[in-house]
Amino acid sequence: MNIEKKLSWKKIDLMNRLHKLEKTIQDDLKRTPPQNTRTIQKFARWLEQLQYIFSKIQSINTQVIPKVEKALGIKLKDKEQVVIALFQPSTRNLFLETKTHFYGEDIFSTNFFDILSTLSDRAELLALIGDAAISLSVIHYIWPPAEISAGSLTLQRADIVSNEHMSEICDKWELYEHRIHFDPGEPSQTEMNHDKGTLLEAIYGIIYLNYGYDKTRELVKHIL
Secondary structure, three states: OOOOOOOOOOOOOHHHHHHHHHHHHHHHHHHOOOOOHHHHHHHHHHHHHHHHHHHHHHHHHHHHHHHHHHHHOOOOOOHHHHHHHOEOHHHHHHHHHHHHHOOOOOOOOOOHHHHHHOHHHHHHHHHHHHHHHHHHHHHHHHOOOOOOOHHHHHHHHHHHOOHHHHHHHHHHHOOOOOOEOOOOOOOOHHHHHHHHHHHHHHHHHHHHHHHOHHHHHHHHHHHO
């Protein structure tokens, strides 16, 4: 095991994939006989959902990314990562449904839909990296502890990295409002705070991947 290996992240060419899926659905819709109303309605729903995703991505690029960059004083080098970070699990069904419909068609590569249906899993990976980087960075800011005990240090860190506290920063950066999801209704406050904390962690995961630990530790000051 090479513990010195730098974490890497492979681009997935998200926008081209989404546009290819959109065009394929549009072409199939044109060829569908008008009496096949259920198929037409299904295509229309998929296209509507894709248009929603495109509008969200545009707002992420024009509103969220500039806001985060200004707050942190850095450039987010990989804009695609930020978009992926805001994908929620409820988007998975769209890509699973389209995968089933277009199964076996040569126009799509074998992993085309697998990549799209795991967007929220990729977001969770970013959050996992960010969570680890934040937790260790916070230790540096609160060291040495007021009391020489692991318990007191753990409590201090827990206050800072709590979902309630992290959600406040998430609100400032408007991450939650711009998340890409198809969730019905409103979640509970606890669920909302958890989601907000996870979104913020994903942003710090992106910072870690692109700038490394030292820069991430420096920028954790913005959530203290």
